[in-house]
Amino acid sequence: MTTWLDDVFPVTKPIIGMCHLPALPGDPAYDKAGGMDAIIAHARHEITALQEGGVDGILISNEFSLPYLTETEPITAISMARVIGEIRSELAVPFGVNVLWDAVRSIDLAVATGAAFVREIFTGVYASDFGLWNTNVGKTARHRQAVSGGDVRLLFNIVPEAAAYVAERDLAQLTRSTVFNCVPDGLCVSGLTAGAPTDTSTLKIVKEHAGSTPVFVNTGVRPDSLAESMKFADAGIVGTFFKKDGAFENDVDLARVKDLMSVARSVR
Structure with missing residues (x-):
């Protein structure tokens, strides 16, 4: 069955690498001394490593804007637009993109930047860390x-990180009603936090x-789990595994990108 993924990506089962931006102006951990120039340099390094490693797409997010807001200050998206404009x-x-x-x-x-898709929490009410x-x-x-x-594709997080759905409905019901009522362009299935494994049985139910x-399998993708995940997922989003030593706070490691993408090509 042909989907919009076939129009956007030249391969089946695409792997989207995460470009995690450092803390931005207004964020608690913002590096005022380095400023926006340091953030732009970091983003340029990340996308270079991801593209040289062979990813099929990139998702740019303000991952280090911790703790997150559910209604952001204007400076956040403005800063991200500046970064993307510099490296576009x-x-x-x-x-x-993901704010x-x-x-x-x-x-x-x-x-504003010409991004093809957005990943977000679009529907539901949750009890969360925020x-x-x-x-x-x-x-x-x-x-x-x-x-x-209208051309921006919306990827719905169906199992949000660090949050629990308030209504007492099982995942099968939630998936069916979200698809019917909200018409998402994609459903992202996650583990508890960034880098946490996504349970294969959860992926199977959603699919x-x-x-x-x-x-989309949204967290915890690794070379040893990729083949199993891709039995049910149509695409994968990878962040933490691509980092040096597989640590969330580190920079992207080109060798790790190449390793996972080699496996991805073999399971297509």
Whole structure:
């Protein structure tokens, strides 16, 4: 079955590498001495390593804006737009954006920078590490149209990190109702936090009830788990494994990117 993935990516089962931006202006850990120049240099290093390693796409996020906001300050998306504007000509693969955790600002950033897709929490109410987390998917969908973002693909986190769905519905019901009511372009299935393994049985349930909607394995992808995950997932998003020593806080390691992409090509 042909999906929008076939139009965006030239391969089946694409692997999207994460470009984790350092803390941005306004974030608690922002490096004022290094400033925006240091953030841009870091992003350039990350996308160079990811592309040389052979990833099929890149997702740019403000991963180190901890602790996250569910309604971000304007400076966050503005800073990310500056970074992407500086490196845009060097991006040779399809890319997406993720302003953690603000769906509206993520769409704005995608429209402004030409990103092909957005990953976010678009639907549901959660008890999370960031407090009670609410969404308004109908309003967000209309905002996408209002800012001429109809071509931006929306990847819904169906099992959000660091959060639990408030309603007492099982995953199969949640998947079916999300697909029917919200018409996502993709469903992302995650572990507890960045880098945490995604349970294969969870992937299987989502895939069985997602219909024609592509399913992404969103965390914990490793060479030894990739083949099993890709039995059910249509694509993978990789961040932590690509880092030096597999540590979330480290820079991307070209050798680790090449290792995983070699496995990815063998299982397609």
